[in-house]
Amino acid sequence: xxxxxxxxxxxxxxxxxxxxxxxxxxxxxxxxxxxxxxxxxxxxxxxxxxxxxxxxxxxxxxxxxxxxxxxxxxxxxxxxxxxxxxxxxxxxxxxxxxxxxxxxxxxxxxxxxxxxxxxxxxxxxxxxx
Amino acid sequence: xxxxxxxxxxxxxxxxxxxxxxxxxxxxxxxxxxxxxxxxxxxxxxxxxxxxxxxxxxxxxxxxxxxxxxxxxxxxxxxxxxxxxxxxxxxxxxxxxxxxxxxxxxxxxxxxxxxxxxxxxxxxxxxxxxxxxxxxxxxxxxxxxxxxxxxxxxxxxxxxxxxxxxxxxxxxxxxxxxxxxxxxxxxxxxxxxxxxxxxxxxxxxxxxxxxxxxxxxxxxxxxxxxxxxxxxxxxxxxxxxxxxxxxxxxxxxxxxxxxxxxxxxxxxxxxxxxxxxxxxxxxxxxxxxxxxxxxxxxxxxxxxxxxxxxxxxxxxxxxxxxxxxxxxxxxxxxxxxxxxxxxxxxxxxxxxxxxxxxxxxxxxxxxxxxxxxxxxxxxxxxxxxxxxxxxxxxxxxxxxxxxxxxxxxxxxxxxxxxxxxxxxxxxxxxxxxxxxxxxxxxxxxx
Numbered sequence: 198x199x200x201x202x203x204x205x206x207x208x209x210x211x212x213x214x215x216x217x218x219x220x221x222x223x224x225x226x227x228x229x230x231x232x233x234x235x236x237x238x239x240x241x242x243x244x245x246x247x248x249x250x251x252x253x254x255x256x257x258x259x260x261x262x263x264x265x266x267x268x269x270x271x272x273x274x275x276x277x278x279x280x281x282x283x284x285x286x287x288x289x290x291x292x293x294x295x296x297x298x299x300x301x302x303x304x305x306x307x308x309x310x311x312x313x314x315x316x317x318x319x320x321x322x323x324x325x326x
Numbered sequence: 327x328x329x330x331x332x333x334x335x336x337x338x339x340x341x342x343x344x345x346x347x348x349x350x351x352x353x354x355x356x357x358x359x360x361x362x363x364x365x366x367x368x369x370x371x372x373x374x375x376x377x378x379x380x381x382x383x384x385x386x387x388x389x390x391x392x393x394x395x396x397x398x399x400x401x402x403x404x405x406x407x408x409x410x411x412x413x414x415x416x417x418x419x420x421x422x423x424x425x426x427x428x429x430x431x432x433x434x435x436x437x438x439x440x441x442x443x444x445x446x447x448x449x450x451x452x453x454x455x456x457x458x459x460x461x462x463x464x465x466x467x468x469x470x471x472x473x474x475x476x477x478x479x480x481x482x483x484x485x486x487x488x489x490x491x492x493x494x495x496x497x498x499x500x501x502x503x504x505x506x507x508x509x510x511x512x513x514x515x516x517x518x519x520x521x522x523x524x525x526x527x528x529x530x531x532x533x534x535x536x537x538x539x540x541x542x543x544x545x546x547x548x549x550x551x552x553x554x555x556x557x558x559x560x561x562x563x564x565x566x567x568x569x570x571x572x573x574x575x576x577x578x579x580x581x582x583x584x585x586x587x588x589x590x591x592x593x594x595x596x597x598x599x600x601x602x603x604x605x606x607x608x609x610x611x612x613x614x615x616x617x618x619x620x621x622x623x624x625x626x627x628x629x630x631x632x633x634x635x636x637x638x639x640x641x642x643x644x645x646x647x648x649x650x651x652x653x654x655x656x657x658x659x660x661x662x663x664x665x666x667x668x669x670x671x672x673x674x675x676x677x678x679x680x681x682x683x684x685x686x687x688x689x690x691x692x693x694x695x696x697x698x699x700x701x702x703x704x705x706x707x708x709x710x711x712x713x714x715x716x717x718x719x720x721x722x723x724x725x726x727x728x729x730x731x732x733x734x735x736x737x738x739x740x741x742x743x744x745x746x747x748x749x750x751x752x753x754x755x756x757x758x759x760x761x762x763x764x765x766x767x768x769x770x771x772x
Contacts, residue, residue, distance in 0.1 A: 240602065260602075265627045265636075 201321075202229050204295055208311055209320030210271035212253075215295065218311055223272055226299045227259065227290065230324040235261040238290040243279035243301060250274060250303060252310050257300060259290065272310050274303035377721075379584055383751055384721040387699045387742020388528065388729060389450060389477055390587065391579045393557070394746050399581045399654045408650055417623045424621035427609035427646060430653040437559045437656075437664075438573040439566030440595040444606035446649040447639070450576025451483035453592030454522060454553050456605040456639055457572045458484055459491055460596075461520035461549035463603045463638065470520050471496045471513045473505040473538075475527030476553060478730040484522075493519065503529040503692035503701065505538060514545040520572075522551040525562065528730070529701045530740065531694035532562065539569030549600075556580055556593060556652075558697040561668030572596040581655025582648050591645035591652065602628060605639030667745060671698040674743045678752045682741065685760040687767055691738050699742040701726060706766040708739050714762035722759050 207215040213231035217224045232238065240260040250256040255267035256276075279301050283289060289297035315323065333339055340349070360368070379392040386392070403409065407422055417424055427445040434443035447453045458470045470488055472481060474497050481497065488495045496518075498510045505523055514521055521542040526532045539550045552570040557579040565573040578590035596604060602625065610624030630637035659667060679700045683690040691701035704711055708725040715722045726738035743752075 242602075260627050263627075263632075265633050 201233075201324075202295070203317040203321045205317045207295065207317065208271065208314035209317065210253075210269060210314055211320075211323065212269035212271075213324075214269055214271045216271045216311070216314065217295075217299075218272075218305070218308070221308065222277065222302060222304050223274070224299050224302050225268075225271060226294055227268060228320070228324075229294055231266075232291045232294050232298075235259060235264065235266060237262050238287045241280075241283040241287045241290060241300065243281075243283070244276055246276050246279060248276050249306075250276060250301075252307075252313075259287075268300065270303075271314055272303065272305055273307050274305040276301050277304050278302040376586065378586075379746075382716070382719050382721050383747075383754065385723045385741045385743070385747065385755060386721055388724040388740050389479070389576055389578075390584055390590070391557070391698075391742055391744050392584055392746055393579055393581075393744045395581055395583055395651070395655065396658050398658055399651050402654050403647060403651050408647060411646075418621075421621055423646065424609045424623065426650050426653060427607070428611055428621050429657075430649045431609060433653050433656045434556070434593050434595050437556055437564065438554065438593075438595040439564035440570075440573055441566075441598045442601050442604065442608070443593065443595040444604050444608050446577065446645045447592040447594050447606050448645060449578075449588065449590050449592045450553065450574070451477070451480040451592075452487075453574035453576075453594050454480050454551065455484050455487035456592075456594060457549070457551045457574050458488060458493065458520050458522070460572065460600060460603045460605065460638065461551070462491055462493060464549055464600060465519055467517045467519035467548070468492065469494050469496055469515065469518045470522065471498060471510070471518050471548070472521075473498050473510065473523040473527065473533075474500045475503075475505050475529065475531070475533065476522060476524040477528045478732075480524070480553060500527070500529070503527070503531040503694050504533050507534075507537060507541065510538060511541045511545050514542055514548060516546045518546055518548040520549040520551050522553065524553040525565065526555060526558065526697055526699065528740075529692060529694075529726075529738075530696045530699035530742075531692060532697060535563070535565065535568035535570065543569060554593075555698070557664070558668055558671065560664035560666075561672060561697065566595075566597075572600065577648065577652050580652035581658075582651050589645065589648055591648035593652075601625060603638055604628065668697070670745055671743055674745075674747065674749070674752065675700060677749060678741060678743055678747075678755070681752055681756045682759060685756060685763065687763040688759065698744070699740060702739045702741060704737050704739055704763055706737075706763045707770070708737060710766050710769075711739070711759070711762045714765060715758050718758045718762075720755060720758045722755060722762075 207217050209215055213228045215226050215228050238259055238261050242258045244256050250270040252270055252273045256270045257268040258265055280299050431443040470493050485495050496513050498513050499506050523533055523538050525535050542548055542550050549571045551572045552565040554573050554575040556575055573595045575593050577593045582590050608624050610622050612620055612622050614620045628638045630640050675698050687705035689703050691703040723739045723741035726740050727735040
C-alpha cells in the first residue's frame, strides 16, 4: 500500500496499532504508518492462541530488515486466533495492513477500554498525516 | 580540575564514592620493581614449570585433545587478514572473513546433520548454556534437564547461567556410565525447556542418542540438546539423524592446539525452526547487484546491536580465528579423512582399553561402547599413580574424581587417544601404568 491510509471504521492506539471491534471480539494489527517506518517486514512471531494480552503491553514481535519491534495491544483480552498465513509470508503486513495483514483476533475482557483509543482523524493528525 | 569538579583532593573523590568498608587502609603489598632483564629471567623460570604434550607422553583428554595440527592451519591462520581483525562492525567489507564463516558453518552443518550453524561461540560449556537459553526463548519453560554424563565443567557453567536465566537445573544420574534412561524420562516434565546429554559422555561412553531423544520427544517434547565431540562424527551417527534439535560442543579438537587450555571455540548448530533464536553471528550467501556470489551477516536482528537487551546473546568477540582453524582442518581431512580418523581412533582406543584393562589392579570402569576415550578403575590412589607415571614422562590421563568431585568416581582414570599416540606409545603406557599401580599397591600394603 503506497499511500497513507487510516480507515475511519477502526480505532487507533498511539503506539501505531489498530483495532476493529466487532461485538465482544476485536481484530488487531499495525497501522500504515508503523509498517512504513519498519520497512519490509520479514517475520512475524504471533503469540499462542489462549494467551492474554493487556492494553498498552507488548504481545508479539514484528521483524523488518532494519529492526525488531514490539507490537502493543490496543485493547485487553484473550487471543482467539492468529493470522497463520503471515508465518510463511509476512509481506501482507506491508501490502495490506488493515486486511490480509491482520495479526490477531482477541476476545475483549474490558470492551470499555475502546473509549481511550483514537479515531482515524486524531491518529492521522498525530502522525502528521 | 579538582576545583572544577568541586573537591579539595583526589582522596576526597574516593572518600565520597567508595564505602569505607571496602577500602584498603594501607598500600598494596607489592614487591619493588625489577629491571627488565630480571623480569625476563623470572618469567622464563615460571614458563619452564609448564609441561606440554610435546614434552611428555600425554593421554589427557576430558574435553581437550592433543590432535596433530597440520602446517596448513598455521599458514592460513597467520595471514594478517585473518589474524588481526577484531569483530567486524562493517562486515560486508571483509568478504574473505565472511566467506570463511560461511564455509565453517557449512562444514559444521554437514558434520552435525543440522541445517543451521552459527559462526561459533566462545567454547563448549558456554555453547551448552546458550542452548539452554535458546530453549527458554523458544518454549518459555523453566527447567533444564541435564544428564550427569555431561562434563562437570559444563554442568557448573550451565548451573551458573541457569540462575541468571531464572531456570532450575535437574541432573539425571548415570547408570553403568551412561544416562539412566528411566530417570531421564521421569525427569522431563511439562515445564522442561531443554533436555541435554553429551555424546560421547564424560566417561567416554557412547550414549544411545536416538533413545534419549525419542524418550524426551514422548515426554513433553522439550528442546533436545546434544553436546558432541565433533571429531568423532565421522564414525558416530550425527546428532541431526538421532532426533537431536541442537548440537553444541567444544571445537578445540578441530585444528586447534591445546595451548594450555585455550582459546578455543564452541560449535552451535540447530534445526531451522530455531534460527531466529540462535546466539552469535550467522554468515549468509547472497548475490550482489551484478549477480555475483557474495556474503553478508544475516539475521542480524537477533543480535545485540539491533535488539539490545533482548538480543539472543551478547557474544561480541568472535572466535572466528579458531573457527577458521577448524574449517581449514576439516577441509584438510576431507569427507573421507574424518571417517578414517574416526576409525583409527576406534581401533587405537579398543587396543588401549584391552591392553590397560587387563593390567593387574586395573579394569575398564564400564563396558559401554567408546570411541576415543575410556575410563579405567584403578585399585590404587589415582593421584599417586599419576605422580609415579609423571616421573617416567607419562601423563596417563585425567583423575576423574579430582575433576568431578563425585564420590562414585573414586579410582577412575580417564584415558584419551588421538592419532598422535601410536600403538607403541600405548604399550609404553601399559608398562608404566602397570608398574605404577603395582608399586602403589605395594606401598600401601595391598
